[in-house]
Amino acid sequence: MLPLTRFRKIVVLTGAGVSVASGLRTYRGAGGLWTSGEESAVLATVEALAARPGEVLALFAAMREAVRAARPNAAHEALAAAERSASGRGASFTLLTQNVDDLHRRAGSRDVVELHGNLLHSRCTRCDRAPFADASTSFESCDACGGQLRPDVVLFGEHLSVDAERAAKHALRGCDLFVAAGTSGSVSPASNFVRSAAYEGAHTVLVNLEPIDPPNPAFREVHLGPAEALLPALFEA
Numbered sequence: 001m002l003p004l005t006r007f008r009k010i011v012v013l014t015g016a017g018v019s020v021a022s023g024l025r026t027y028r029g030a031g032g033l034w035t036s037g038e039e040s041a042v043l044a045t046v047e048a049l050a051a052r053p054g055e056v057l058a059l060f061a062a063m064r065e066a067v068r069a070a071r072p073n074a075a076h077e078a079l080a081a082a083e084r085s086a087s088g089r090g091a092s093f094t095l096l097t098q099n100v101d102d103l104h105r106r107a108g109s110r111d112v113v114e115l116h117g118n119l120l121h122s123r124c125t126r127c128d129r130a131p132f133a134d135a136s137t138s139f140e141s142c143d144a145c146g147g148q149l150r151p152d153v154v155l156f157g158e159h160l161s162v163d164a165e166r167a168a169k170h171a172l173r174g175c176d177l178f179v180a181a182g183t184s185g186s187v188s189p190a191s192n193f194v195r196s197a198a199y200e201g202a203h204t205v206l207v208n209l210e211p212i213d214p215p216n217p218a219f220r221e222v223h224l225g226p227a228e229a230l231l232p233a234l235f236e237a
């Protein structure tokens with residue numbers, strides 16, 4: 001559907017809608033993880049982690065199990081294939097994701113910026129031990145300092161990592177195609193990213209299950225439907 005060979009610097013932003021077909025609930029919206037169980041929304045905050053670490057870490061341990069059991073779906077596969085095809089002709093293809101489920105990497109995407117971190121990585125709450133892959137689900141203590149480990153994800157009340165923000169800005173500079181998929185196009189970061197991309201003169205596309213309300217005029221093309229059906233068609237070689 002998109003004449004991909006016309007584009008030299010492609011940026012795709014994905015949100016929770018891309019992982020629905022993998023059996024993972026979206027974070028917000030009807031039935032969402034943060035909205036349906038009020039308790040989980042309350043726990044996914046920086047204050048709760050400090051006050052009730054046991055409960056918060058148990059919630060994330062359960063999420064880690066769910067993510068491990070999930071498999072990439074046709075949306076993830078289509079994006080990984082599009083990146084391979086772009087690389088093959090010397091074009092750049094960067095995936096910015098709000099998802100913490102690691103499914104883009106598992107599908108084979110390489111140039112991935114995880115804006116909200118990665119649930120399968122841990123970091124220490126005390127020392128500067130860098131985010132590292134963690135096979136456990138119990139969030140034990142840090143090998144280096146004995147501090148409590150936590151998932152390397154951005155909680156409510158925390159900022160995006162400086163590195164991720166810088167990587168996103170770098171990707172958007174000079175991009176000529178911007179696609180937002182499985183995310184509402186009217187809230188941050190999609191709303192900011194599409195504005196930056198439009199300013200760069202990029203072609204801008206939204207792929208989402210539901211129309212944006214209010215509509216965002218920065219998107220020149222809107223496709224409504226499930227990401228796992230639309231992305232393979234949109235990125236067809």
Ligand code: ZN
Binds near residue numbers: 125126127142144
């Ligand atoms: Zn430590």
